[in-house]
Amino acid sequence: MTQIVVVEDEPSISEVVSLYLNRAGFEVSTFSDGLSAFDSFSKKLPDLVILDVMLPGMDGFSLIRSIRDRSDVPVILLTSRREESDRIAGLELGADDYVVKPFSPQELVSRVRAVLRRTQTKLESPIQGIIQTGNLSINPQTREVIVNGSEILLTAKEFDLLYHLAAHPRQVFSRDQLLESVWGLHDFIDPSTVTVHIRRLREKIEKDPTSPMRLVTTWGVGYKFEP
Numbered sequence: 001m002t003q004i005v006v007v008e009d010e011p012s013i014s015e016v017v018s019l020y021l022n023r024a025g026f027e028v029s030t031f032s033d034g035l036s037a038f039d040s041f042s043k044k045l046p047d048l049v050i051l052d053v054m055l056p057g058m059d060g061f062s063l064i065r066s067i068r069d070r071s072d073v074p075v076i077l078l079t080s081r082r083e084e085s086d087r088i089a090g091l092e093l094g095a096d097d098y099v100v101k102p103f104s105p106q107e108l109v110s111r112v113r114a115v116l117r118r119t120q121t122k123l124e125s126p127i128q129g130i131i132q133t134g135n136l137s138i139n140p141q142t143r144e145v146i147v148n149g150s151e152i153l154l155t156a157k158e159f160d161l162l163y164h165l166a167a168h169p170r171q172v173f174s175r176d177q178l179l180e181s182v183w184g185l186h187d188f189i190d191p192s193t194v195t196v197h198i199r200r201l202r203e204k205i206e207k208d209p210t211s212p213m214r215l216v217t218t219w220g221v222g223y224k225f226e227p
């Protein structure tokens with residue numbers, strides 16, 4: 001059974017979310033603060049985490065940072081409508097998606113299913129060859145990326161995005177095309193997600209992230225991989 005952890009300090013939200021997720025066939029554990037949720041992860045990682053940004057003690061951002069230090073478990077953030085900066089910060093820290101409060105529980109269930117589908121499709125996707133170009137090597141079987149002989153740690157989405165671009169060298173993709181190919185459900189996700197991921201990838205693989213040689217912007221159109 002798919003296990004979901006909900007970290008939310010407002011009991012009314014936590015209860016309704018649990019109810020809908022249970023009805024949708026998920027097993028749910030709830031925590032009202034970040035620290036106890038984090039403690040539970042050291043015993044067992046769930047299949048997905050739903051995380052409120054505003055929590056007492058260890059906030060959602062600290063928690064997602066700690067989670068990403070050791071795991072690619074999918075994370076959906078709950079954020080407030082006013083704080084766009086929160087959503088960007090959350091994605092930069094490695095959240096897979098976010099839902100803005102107030103949200104309908106049914107919408108959250110759809111997001112959960114979409115995120116799980118993306119994570120699972122990844123496992124089922126056919127194995128393709130290693131991409132080797134200059135100082136960069138990308139292995140889709142082991143999901144390892146080597147730059148100048150050292151392994152670079154990427155989140156699941158960063159890897160998928162890099163692999164998709166590198167598998168189609170010099171082809172320019174718009175942000176919408178990348179959302180559709182890499183994230184799957186572009187209706188639900190903000191196109192700035194792509195920008196954020198490209199920026200993070202450049203910081204990890206480019207010699208000088210401010211003048212990228214690999215992940216190149218084609219102004220007004222999108223991005224391409226330069227081999």
Ligand code: CA
Nearest residue numbers: 009052054055
């Ligand atoms: Ca809260």
